[in-house]
Amino acid sequence: MEDRAPNPILSATGLRKEYGKGAALVRAVDDVGLAVRPGESVAIVGPSGCGKSTLLYLLGGLERPTAGAIELAGQPIHDIAESALARLRRRALGFVFQAFHLVDELTALENVELPALLAGASPRAARARARELLQQVDLEDRAEHLPSALSGGQCQRVAIARALANAPLLVLADEPTGNLDSAATTEVLRLFDQLRATGQTLITVTHDSRVAATADRLITMRDGAFVDETRLTGGTSRSLSQITGLGS
Amino acid sequence: MAEPVEIPATEPLHGYQLRVVQEVLLALLAGEASHGYQLRARLALALGPLAGALNDGQVYVTLNRLEKSGLLASTRVGQADRPDRKVYELTPSGRARVATWLNDTSWPKPAPAEFHLKLVAAAAAGLADPVGIVDRQRRELLTGLAQAQRAALAEPNGSVAALLLEGVVLRLQADLRWLEACARYWNQAKER
Numbered sequence: 006m007e008d009r010a011p012n013p014i015l016s017a018t019g020l021r022k023e024y025g026k027g028a029a030l031v032r033a034v035d036d037v038g039l040a041v042r043p044g045e046s047v048a049i050v051g052p053s054g055c056g057k058s059t060l061l062y063l064l065g066g067l068e069r070p071t072a073g074a075i076e077l078a079g080q081p082i083h084d085i086a087e088s089a090l091a092r093l094r095r096r097a098l099g100f101v102f103q104a105f106h107l108v109d110e111l112t113a114l115e116n117v118e119l120p121a122l123l124a125g126a127s128p129r130a131a132r133a134r135a136r137e138l139l140q141q142v143d144l145e146d147r148a149e150h151l152p153s154a155l156s157g158g159q160c161q162r163v164a165i166a167r168a169l170a171n172a173p174l175l176v177l178a179d180e181p182t183g184n185l186d187s188a189a190t191t192e193v194l195r196l197f198d199q200l201r202a203t204g205q206t207l208i209t210v211t212h213d214s215r216v217a218a219t220a221d222r223l224i225t226m227r228d229g230a231f232v233d234e235t236r237l238t239g240g241t242s243r244s245l246s247q248i249t250g251l252g253s
Numbered sequence: 254m255a256e257p258v259e260i261p262a263t264e265p266l267h268g269y270q271l272r273v274v275q276e277v278l279l280a281l282l283a284g285e286a287s288h289g290y291q292l293r294a295r296l297a298l299a300l301g302p303l304a305g306a307l308n309d310g311q312v313y314v315t316l317n318r319l320e321k322s323g324l325l326a327s328t329r330v331g332q333a334d335r336p337d338r339k340v341y342e343l344t345p346s347g348r349a350r351v352a353t354w355l356n357d358t359s360w361p362k363p364a365p366a367e368f369h370l371k372l373v374a375a376a377a378a379g380l381a382d383p384v385g386i387v388d389r390q391r392r393e394l395l396t397g398l399a400q401a402q403r404a405a406l407a408e409p410n411g412s413v414a415a416l417l418l419e420g421v422v423l424r425l426q427a428d429l430r431w432l433e434a435c436a437r438y439w440n441q442a443k444e445r
Contacts, residue, residue, distance in 0.1 A: 052433065195406050214429045215422065218399040225388070227440070235392040237399040245302055245400055249421050 012079070013040040014174050014206045015064060020073035022059050033059040034070070035229035041175070044204040046197075048220035050211060056229040057210045058179055064208060065098055065177045066090045078174055095124050099168030099176040103183035105160045107152040113163045114139060114148040120170040131170075138166035142196060158189025165196055169205075176200070178209040182216050194219055274307070274315050276354040279324060279343060283351050286342035288330075289313050301414020302404040316341055324350055365431065372435060376442065383439035391432045398425040 022034040033056040041047055049057045062068040064075060066082050075083040077097060082090060099120075107116045118135035122128065139145045142162040152160050161181060168176050181197075182190040190213065197219045200207055209216060217223050218237060225233035274296070281292055293312040297304040316339075319325045324347035327339040343351070368390065372383040401421040408415035 052437065191406070194402065198403070198406055214395065214398055214426050215402060218395060218402050223395060225391075227436075233388045233392070235395055237396055245305070245404055245421075249303060249401070 012043075014043050014045075015075070015077055015208070016040040017064060017075045018073060020060070020063060020075065021071045022056070022063055022068065023071045032056075032229050034063060037073075037229075037231060039064075039224075039231075041206060041208060043206055045222065046201040046205075046207040046209070046220045047222045047224065048209045048211060048217040049224045049226055050214070050217045051226035053212065055226045057226050060226070061177055061179050061208065061210045065100060066094050067100075095120065096171055097174045099171070099173035101161070101164055101168050101176065101178035101181045103180035105152070105157075105164045105184070107160055107164060107167075109152055112149050112151055113144060113155065113159075116152070116163055117166045117170055120167060124171050134170060135166070138169055139163070141169075142166045156189065157185050158192040161185060161189070161193050162196060165193070165200075175206045175208065178207065178211075180211055180213075181209060182211070182213050190215060274311060275319060276351070278312065278315055278319065279347050280351045280354065282325065282341055282343050283348065286340050288338045288340050289316055290338075292316070292341075299413055299417070301408060301412060301417065303414070303417060319347070323347075365428070369435075372439060376439065382443075384436055384443070387432050387436045387439065391429060391436075394425055394429055394432065398422060398429065401425060 017037060017039045020034055020037040020039075021032065024031045024033060035056070037060060039047075049060065051057050059068065063070050063083075066075075066077075070083055073083065074081060077093065080093075082093060085093070108119070111119065114132070114135050117138050118128075118131040121131035121134055126134070136145065136148065139148050142165055144159060144162055144166070147155060147159060147163075152163070155163065161184075165176075165181075168178075178197075182193050185193060194215060197207070197209070197216070201219060201221065207220075209220065211217055221236065221238045223235045223237055224231050225235075277296065278292055281287065281295060289312050293307070293309075296307055296312065300307065316325065316327075320327055320341070324344055325341045326344050327341045329337040330340050331337050372386060375381045375386055376383045401418055405415055405418035405422055408418065
């Protein structure tokens with residue numbers, strides 16, 4: 006693949022995940038190879054059941070592969086001890102989920118500072134970082150609100166701020182707009198576009214073509230394997246007017 | 254809908270887009286008399302990032318043609334330090350044309366029949382893999398969606414052009430969903 010530039014943030018080779026046995030054997034992920042460069046935003050799309058979420062969980066160390074290797078910043082993570090993996094996940098990765106997974110009893114600010122506290126930051130430093138991140142997602146005026154007092158779009162923005170708490174090498178997002186209406190999706194898209202512009206490395210699994218369209222690179226999965234790859238930034242010379250049929 | 258003004262086939266501004274410019278200019282003039290520059294500015298504002306579709310001469314050329322066909326009338330107004338400018342107003346037949354346009358419910362055809370038939374024919378003749386054709390088309394539309402979306406996100410809140418861009422994005426999304434269905438169908442067809 007053209008993107009196998011030196012020193013990827015994340016690389017996977019021959020990745021496989023199987024469930025079941027014998028006739029009931031399912032290959033959710035079937036011989037996938039991927040290299041993600043620093044600052045790159047990659048979207049993985051495909052019909053439901055194509056294995057894209059499983060792949061994301063493998064890449065994020067939330068599930069173990071049946072076969073294959075994964076390296077994060079050059080360090081193998083597919084076979085390290087669970088405790089080391091948990092530590093690595095906390096420090097080097099940020100996760101964004103479809104259902105937000107915020108702690109209901111904690112305010113927006115407390116949710117955002119939690120990962121820094123868990124990673125051993127001082128309460129003062131964690132709080133300062135959380136305030137800064139809430140400002141970045143334009144929610145500083147909601148800092149003391151509980152998730153129940155926030156809209157879906159606001160909850161997801163808090164969750165994105167939380168994912169950034171430990172300045173992760175890589176953010177992994179699983180259907181980040183799956184629970185959001187069109188306006189809230191736009192809020193999240195704006196944020197993703199901003200993240201991409203600031204050089205945050207990002208892998209997003211989505212069935213929403215609007216989310217996919219914010220990525221630099223788009224990979225299509227079918228039946229557990231990559232079947233197509235498209236570069237969305239830089240390549241095109243067609244004007245918006247041509248795309249819309251309004252131009253000559 | 255009334256016949257659009259006849260344009261020679263060599264004219265670079267043709268079909269859909271020109272007819273719309275004609276009708277819009279007429280409608281904008283229904284409120285008050287105006288001159289070309291002002292009309293062009295209003296169109297550019299409504300189109301936002303898509304205003305590139307309007308070339309500079311288009312508004313003036315169209316106003317001229319509309320005047321020749323009796324839908325507009327113009328008067329010359331002197332300006333102190335510049336050449337006279339033409340102020341246009343609607344004629345009664347121009348007014349009737351605007352009413353017809355506002356009541357017209359025609360819409361771009363929703364059936365992607367040409368692409369559908371391309372896939373059917375490619376498969377039937379064994380010329381090309383329909384799934385490959387779908388994937389190529391999908392890449393094209395996704396690139397367009399990425400551009401339209403970046404333009405939409407760059408628009409300030411409350412921008413009227415953002416509304417147009419939202420329409421572009423939603424239509425491309427719908428087309429992409431249909432292409433997913435195409436990929437599914439033709440993938441299964443290969444296995445049959």
